């Protein structure tokens with residue numbers, strides 16, 4: 001059989017299987033609960049748009065109305081009810097599965113990797129437990145991820161004339177924090193161009209040869225200085241060189257297709273800036289509940305997220321990480337002190353975290369961090385280990401042109417949020433997961449089974465555990 005035929009058969013089988021199983025769970029969720037946590041505002045909003053009434057807007061909703069606008073389209077063809085509104089997300093998750101396959105194929109190269117291995121990994125990413133849960137309810141996460149993945153795929157492939165601009169704006173319309181990741185993609189591209197264009201003959205910061213700036217040879221790429229992965233010192237060399245030549249060289253190296261992509265990404269950023277200016281804040285609606293603060297421990301909680309959902313990768317590298325830690329005793333000490341200061345002075349507890357017993361974060365907080373005075377300090381060794389483990393999984397195939405923009409964007413995406421919500425970690429984790437060292441078959445299977453197990457447990461809790469709130473008629477359930 002031809003390789004491409006086998007690929008499509010595999011893909012169709014995976015999507016069909018995924019949809020069939022998920023549909024059963026989806027129906028069960030529908031029977032179990034008609035209003036799940038934030039759906040209290042989202043569903044009436046969606047129903048209103050679905051019925052063509054655009055004058056109603058619930059101020060409790062803090063995202064842009066992308067999700068609710070899709071319901072207006074649903075309203076043309078289907079009855080406006082909770083089931084149909086939620087169904088959009090289940091369909092979106094099927095598209096996410098296909099996009100993951102496409103992105104992984106691009107990353108690993110279609111001829112170097114067994115197709116079954118790529119499909120299994122895409123399946124794992126689609127059923128990443130918090131993400132998978134929100135694919136069954138009327139939340140923004142799944143649909144917003146769909147547009148972000150499509151945006152990335154288009155940027156990788158330099159495809160679709162003006163599609164990048166359109167999809168980029170739509171992804172912001174689904175969830176305005178997506179702008180951070182769009183900025184990251186742009187930052188990655190620009191830094192890459194900046195570094196590569198500094199590897200030229202006549203760059204005196206790179207080699208001893210000094211040449212006149214006007215000499216023609218100064219513009220030629222010095223292939224002996226080109227590398228696959230650059231480090232921070234290469235960034236410094238690039239900056240020095242470009243400052244000394246007034247940033248004239250990069251323009252000669254930007255290809256037309258790069259320029260096309262960059263202009264579109266910049267346009268998305270500009271339109272967002274206009275929105276910021278008009279709106280006066282990144283949040284719309286209930287601004288009080290989402291005040292911006294500096295909350296650096298969010299980055300540490302993100303490491304815990306990696307520890308749980310990246311467990312197969314943590315274990316696969318366990319011995320090598322341990323060795324790395326023993327080789328860097330001084331850095332370990334320094335990091336522990338820094339993290340100690342951070343958790344001591346910057347641990348912030350949002351009132352929702354203490355009050356809302358429908359989220360797992362509530363239980364983690366009340367049974368560990370909030371219960372024992374020493375807990376925030378006792379977790380420091382775990383953070384340090386996980387940070388080294390993450391570094392270990394990324395270091396061999398990631399360039400500073402990705403890592404630097406990623407870290408800056410991660411800070412903006414997480415460390416300014418007061419409330420700890422597990423779903424905020426989804427996009428940053430997925431981006432990293434796509435950049436880990438190529439996993440072995442064992443790790444791929446472990447990841448899939450691990451996610452299936454976590455989903456089984458959490459859906460079981462969702463279906464069976466009931467929480468009664470005095471001021472709500474409907475039974476409340478525990479979700480991510």
Ligand SMILES: *[C@@H]1O[C@H](CO)[C@@H](O)[C@H](O)[C@H]1NC(C)=O
Pocket residue numbers: 027030031032034083
């Ligand atoms: C969804 O659940 C509601 C309430 O239990 C039920 O009336 C409705 O028929 C369900 N929809 C579908 C399509 O199963």
